[in-house]
Amino acid sequence: MDFRYTHEEEAFRSKLHGWLEKTSGEVFGRGKDGGVGASTASLLDVGDDTRWQRLLEYHRRLYDSGYVALHWPTEYGGGGATLMDQAIYQDEVLSYALPLYGANQLAIDRIGPTLMFMGTQAQKDRYLHKMLTGEEIWCQGYSEPNAGSDLAGIQTRAVLDGDTFVINGQKVWTSLAHRAHMQVLLVRTDPDAPKHKGISYLLVDMKSPGITIRPLVQITGEAGFNEVFYDNVRVPKENIVGEINQGWQVSIATLMYERVSGGTRHPVQRTITELLELSRHTEFEGIPANNHPYVRQRLAQFAVEAECLRLSRYRSLTSQLKGKIPGPESSFGKLFATELNLRVAMFADELLGPYATVDKGSIGAVEGGRWMARSLAARGLTIAAGSSEIQHNIIGERVLKLPKG
Numbered sequence: 001m002d003f004r005y006t007h008e009e010e011a012f013r014s015k016l017h018g019w020l021e022k023t024s025g026e027v028f029g030r031g032k033d034g035g036v037g038a039s040t041a042s043l044l045d046v047g048d049d050t051r052w053q054r055l056l057e058y059h060r061r062l063y064d065s066g067y068v069a070l071h072w073p074t075e076y077g078g079g080g081a082t083l084m085d086q087a088i089y090q091d092e093v094l095s096y097a098l099p100l101y102g103a104n105q106l107a108i109d110r111i112g113p114t115l116m117f118m119g120t121q122a123q124k125d126r127y128l129h130k131m132l133t134g135e136e137i138w139c140q141g142y143s144e145p146n147a148g149s150d151l152a153g154i155q156t157r158a159v160l161d162g163d164t165f166v167i168n169g170q171k172v173w174t175s176l177a178h179r180a181h182m183q184v185l186l187v188r189t190d191p192d193a194p195k196h197k198g199i200s201y202l203l204v205d206m207k208s209p210g211i212t213i214r215p216l217v218q219i220t221g222e223a224g225f226n227e228v229f230y231d232n233v234r235v236p237k238e239n240i241v242g243e244i245n246q247g248w249q250v251s252i253a254t255l256m257y258e259r260v261s262g263g264t265r266h267p268v269q270r271t272i273t274e275l276l277e278l279s280r281h282t283e284f285e286g287i288p289a290n291n292h293p294y295v296r297q298r299l300a301q302f303a304v305e306a307e308c309l310r311l312s313r314y315r316s317l318t319s320q321l322k323g324k325i326p327g328p329e330s331s332f333g334k335l336f337a338t339e340l341n342l343r344v345a346m347f348a349d350e351l352l353g354p355y356a357t358v359d360k361g362s363i364g365a366v367e368g369g370r371w372m373a374r375s376l377a378a379r380g381l382t383i384a385a386g387s388s389e390i391q392h393n394i395i396g397e398r399v400l401k402l403p404k405g
């Protein structure tokens with residue numbers, strides 16, 4: 001495996017690096033070594049209005065510079081970039097702890113590509129461009145109070161009345177719903193069919209009469225999640241993607257795009273580097289933490305695991321470059337990275353002792369309280385997009401071919 005960039009790739013990386021340094025400084029007031037609040041990559045980090053406005057400004061600049069959707073084909077306004085350039089983009093952007101697709105992560109990462117693949121021409125014309133510009137922000141209404149891991153158990157009903165679907169029900173944990181203009185919504189259109197076969201996939205205007213959005217405040221104090229209620233909400237029939245009752249297949253296509261462009265970097269690698277830095281100016285059991293044998297062992301173990309993650313992502317990228325579908329390594333990636341991130345956050349708590357619980361704005365808060373915010377948020381990442389237990393089931397059944405439990 002050759003880890004070096006070609007001349008053209010290095011030129012692309014260098015130009016992007018210069019753009020990120022300038023833009024990150026101008027919009028977020030920080031460069032690569034960023035400091036406090038550096039983990040802006042979270043979709044839930046959008047409760048604060050000022051931060052949201054900054055994110056929108058960053059999105060506009062991404063669009064103006066042509067970086068917002070490098071993986072989209074040029075015919076839809078994307079960059080038509082090679083897999084390698086996409087990987088370079090991901091690695092550079094994550095090294096700045098910036099979100100990959102500005103303020104419209106779900107639209108550009110998954111929903112837009114799903115429309116390209118399965119939407120009508122009218123849907124492509126109506127929605128794709130405004131996803132890129134950020135004029136229309138999208139959210140994803142899948143989970144319900146009794147349907148999370150068992151997503152096919154959704155109960156939100158849509159009944160066809162002439163040319164309109166009438167929707168009643170509730171979604172929960174909808175990231176960004178309070179900021180979004182549009183939503184992809186999974187609804188039950190045939191309650192009598194087997195559960196995977198009675199679901200449809202609709203595009204819903206969040207300003208439709210009958211929609212009520214209630215933000216949920218997380219343990220971090222942020223309100224990035226929402227409960228969304230639907231009371232006789234009318235959605236035009238042409239807003240269905242795919243055929244009626246085939247929404248499960250459409251939603252699977254949406255999830256598959258999650259891995260369309262594999263970079264080699266993961267945000268946890270940056271967190272480990274920052275933990276190392278923290279150990280340089282923290283005491284543990286009365287001695288400098290970075291001299292303490294226990295701390296050194298833990299840091300070394302994290303560094304080894306982060307390197308394994310990086311090499312595994314290289315392997316995945318290499319097989320994609322050879323035109324192969326990513327193998328089992330991509331099934332392990334989410335599980336391994338989010339669990340590592342959780343262990344790193346818990347170790348930071350151990351290192352900081354009582355100071356780990358001091359929130360931002362209080363006397364004694366370490367690095368603006370960011371370690372506390374991380375430790376509170378880390379568990380959520382092991383649940384979002386399929387919990388760790390569900391990932392274990394997938395690996396057991398589909399990779400190791402164990403009998404279904």
Ligand SMILES: Cc1cc2nc3c(=O)[nH]c(=O)nc-3n(C[C@H](O)[C@H](O)[C@H](O)COP(=O)(O)OP(=O)(O)OC[C@H]3O[C@@H](n4cnc5c(N)ncnc54)[C@H](O)[C@@H]3O)c2cc1C
Nearest residue numbers: 140141142143147148149173174175380383384385387389
């Ligand atoms: C940060 C974050 C962002 C999110 N954003 C969105 C969003 O934008 N839109 C949206 O629709 N949803 C979103 N979700 C919701 C997310 O998809 C669900 O939380 C997730 O699917 C789990 O569902 P649940 O919360 O209902 O838990 P449950 O499915 O009730 O699971 C409860 C516990 O049981 C375990 N469990 C369940 N089934 C099994 C099984 N078969 N085998 C072993 N263990 C099992 C789970 O691992 C978990 O520990 C988000 C969640 C998080 C944390």
